[in-house]
Amino acid sequence: EVQLVQSGTEVKEPGESLKISCQGSGYNFPSYGIAWVRQMPGKGLEWMAIIYPRNSDIRYSPSFQGQVTVSADRSISTAYLQWSRLRASDTAMYYCARRDGDYFFDFWGQGTLVTVSS
Amino acid sequence: EIVLTQSPATLSLSAGERATLSCRASQSIGVLLAWYQQKPGQSPRLLIYDASIRATGIPARFSGSGSGTDFTLTISSLEPEDFAVYYCQQRSKWPLTFGGGTKVEIK
Numbered sequence: 001e002v003q004l005v006q007s008g009t010e011v012k013e014p015g016e017s018l019k020i021s022c023q024g025s026g027y028n029f030p031s032y033g034i035a036w037v038r039q040m041p042g043k044g045l046e047w048m049a050i051i052y053p054r055n056s057d058i059r060y061s062p063s064f065q066g067q068v069t070v071s072a073d074r075s076i077s078t079a080y081l082q083w084s085r086l087r088a089s090d091t092a093m094y095y096c097a098r099r100d101g102d103y104f105f106d107f108w109g110q111g112t113l114v115t116v117s118s
Numbered sequence: 119e120i121v122l123t124q125s126p127a128t129l130s131l132s133a134g135e136r137a138t139l140s141c142r143a144s145q146s147i148g149v150l151l152a153w154y155q156q157k158p159g160q161s162p163r164l165l166i167y168d169a170s171i172r173a174t175g176i177p178a179r180f181s182g183s184g185s186g187t188d189f190t191l192t193i194s195s196l197e198p199e200d201f202a203v204y205y206c207q208q209r210s211k212w213p214l215t216f217g218g219g220t221k222v223e224i225k
């Protein structure tokens with residue numbers, strides 16, 4: 001059974017750093033991309049970035065380029081999304097999702113809620 | 119960037135009725151469009167990909183159509199579990215983009 005399990009809820013202050021994770025299981029992790037999708041409170045879905053663990057190819061949405069960094073550790077089938085300096089506007093639910101080549105997002109993680117507040 | 123415009127924003131229907139949701143792309147994307155369903159407190163779920171192909175396990179009451187710039191998701195007869203928000207998404211060009219969503223609510 002394919003599963004993407006994300007790390008837990010985070011509460012941070014503005015200016016802090018953060019790294020959240022997404023661990024895949026039940027499939028060959030390097031063979032699929034892992035995308036990150038933001039959902040701000042009460043809003044829609046926004047694609048942020050994607051990493052292909054097989055060759056470490058990374059694409060960012062222009063809206064998020066320079067704001068976040070994605071990475072992956074194939075040895076533990078885990079992808080990461082990180083911020084160096086959080087802002088209150090980063091408060092959102094963050095989902096990871098699997099992508100088969102250049103197809104669509106067929107499996108999703110349960111989401112990680114990030115709250116940034118002083 | 120390809121902009122996807124979904125309409126209506128909200129659709130108020132009763133169980134058993136037919137739902138027709140629209141997604142319009144700002145430029146031609148062929149059939150490279152997917153539909154997702156998101157229920158409150160849950161992650162999105164892939165329903166339809168490449169405009170008209172049902173994902174694994176998706177009931178036949180869900181169907182997709184369209185090509186180029188105009189796409190439609192149809193739910194032939196709404197079941198109670200279908201009341202949710204629906205998003206379209208394109209994979210034709212980077213950056214990947216989603217529509218703003220259509221909420222299907224109980225009338």
